[in-house]
Amino acid sequence: MENSKAPRRKTGRPLSFDRDAALEKAMLTFWESGYETTSISDLTAAMGVTAPSIYAAFGDKKRLFLEAMRRYAGEPDDLEKAFAIAPTARHAVADMIENAARLFTGEATPKGCLLACAVATGSKDASDVREAVAQERRVIRAVIVKRIEVDIEQGLLPPSTRSKVLADLALAVTQGMSVLARDGADRETLLAVANASMAGWQSQGA
Amino acid sequence: MENSKAPRRKTGRPLSFDRDAALEKAMLTFWESGYETTSISDLTAAMGVTAPSIYAAFGDKKRLFLEAMRRYAGEPDDLEKAFAIAPTARHAVADMIENAARLFTGEATPKGCLLACAVATGSKDASDVREAVAQERRVIRAVIVKRIEVDIEQGLLPPSTRSKVLADLALAVTQGMSVLARDGADRETLLAVANASMAGWQSQGA
DNA sequence: TGATTTTCATATTGATCGTTATAGAACACT
DNA sequence: AGTGTTCTATAACGATCAATATGAAAATCA
Numbered sequence: 001m002e003n004s005k006a007p008r009r010k011t012g013r014p015l016s017f018d019r020d021a022a023l024e025k026a027m028l029t030f031w032e033s034g035y036e037t038t039s040i041s042d043l044t045a046a047m048g049v050t051a052p053s054i055y056a057a058f059g060d061k062k063r064l065f066l067e068a069m070r071r072y073a074g075e076p077d078d079l080e081k082a083f084a085i086a087p088t089a090r091h092a093v094a095d096m097i098e099n100a101a102r103l104f105t106g107e108a109t110p111k112g113c114l115l116a117c118a119v120a121t122g123s124k125d126a127s128d129v130r131e132a133v134a135q136e137r138r139v140i141r142a143v144i145v146k147r148i149e150v151d152i153e154q155g156l157l158p159p160s161t162r163s164k165v166l167a168d169l170a171l172a173v174t175q176g177m178s179v180l181a182r183d184g185a186d187r188e189t190l191l192a193v194a195n196a197s198m199a200g201w202q203s204q205g206a
Numbered sequence: 207m208e209n210s211k212a213p214r215r216k217t218g219r220p221l222s223f224d225r226d227a228a229l230e231k232a233m234l235t236f237w238e239s240g241y242e243t244t245s246i247s248d249l250t251a252a253m254g255v256t257a258p259s260i261y262a263a264f265g266d267k268k269r270l271f272l273e274a275m276r277r278y279a280g281e282p283d284d285l286e287k288a289f290a291i292a293p294t295a296r297h298a299v300a301d302m303i304e305n306a307a308r309l310f311t312g313e314a315t316p317k318g319c320l321l322a323c324a325v326a327t328g329s330k331d332a333s334d335v336r337e338a339v340a341q342e343r344r345v346i347r348a349v350i351v352k353r354i355e356v357d358i359e360q361g362l363l364p365p366s367t368r369s370k371v372l373a374d375l376a377l378a379v380t381q382g383m384s385v386l387a388r389d390g391a392d393r394e395t396l397l398a399v400a401n402a403s404m405a406g407w408q409s410q411g412a
Numbered sequence: 413t414g415a416t417t418t419t420c421a422t423a424t425t426g427a428t429c430g431t432t433a434t435a436g437a438a439c440a441c442t
Numbered sequence: 443a444g445t446g447t448t449c450t451a452t453a454a455c456g457a458t459c460a461a462t463a464t465g466a467a468a469a470t471c472a
Binding site for chain 2: 032033034036037038039042112116117118120121122123126130134137138162164165166168169171172173174175176177178179180182183184185189192193196197199200202
């Protein structure tokens, strides 16, 4: 099983940079400054790679961003697994929001959420990128809804539980915390918000 | 009391366009496409005004956006008045979030919130614009906090009420709903989220 | 060593960015 | 009508945008 994106070549001059490290830098730059508002010039400076090498290694700006986004968001399977392991849907969601609160206020990374910030708006040229990010959010939402419905079936949550509303609320709070973090809110503040947002889960058990 | 921005002139060629209407169009364009990602060319097309006229009437792109933003956000005094009129802080906040849910899903306007979308990220050149938008959000937050503390003083809310947490939660849900709306969520969905987000307000009275 | 393959650095492409210089057009006042 | 003032349209400014053409450099393979 080949792990690297490009097929390993047997001849020719070798890459002079670490592709993964460069992608990481690109991700951080998009996270900090957004998709359209990050220039190729910004990327070459941050990645330490010249423009032609970026294009050779990643395609174009759009594909570079999409790859960086997938690196940020992680694999959907991993999220689903984390949700499956959690004792209850409530725990899973609370953990997700708390982790987001911590991620958005990390010292080593830009404030807020890449998915919330990078393509909040933009020109028509970037509509497909916005759609890709929206799709990423839909995947997260679907995982939450699914996990809640498992708890309903198992009697851990009342049948009247509105799984989609709770999932949308969790997603809204998460994306909203990104704005707070961008505005300078500290980790403690976000964790308090995360905790307060769970009040709607009146699951008496667990 | 002079109402118009520019002083009324007594001589010279009159404006060939409606300044207020043009500003409205600019606001909608920024709302739809963001600050940096909206070009002057986009604005001339939307406003029906040539570039030199825009610059004469509004200064530059930055000042045009700031004026459009103030038009969108309204006067802080008006918000404060609406909060003062409301029977309780809880009612005031619930109304604010519900109004946001309706605004973000309006048919005649772009989806989501201009304050959340237009400058979620961007280049260094636009950092002062981001700060201005952040300041706008801080004003809203301050109004919420203040209103909650009034209720606490009057015994309508328990002294243990964490006014800042509730205000941050309200702001986060509001800004988060903007993302949901951008992703295509309908009005009913957002209103359900708005309602669910108020669960933390266990004010037994009123 | 020489041929082949791939990446490298430099420089440049046409397009678009925000902004403005220029000159004519439309008004009020004399 | 003539003058002064302000706005409008055309065209252009230098800068920057995303993306590449070019040819030298660095590796493998024969």
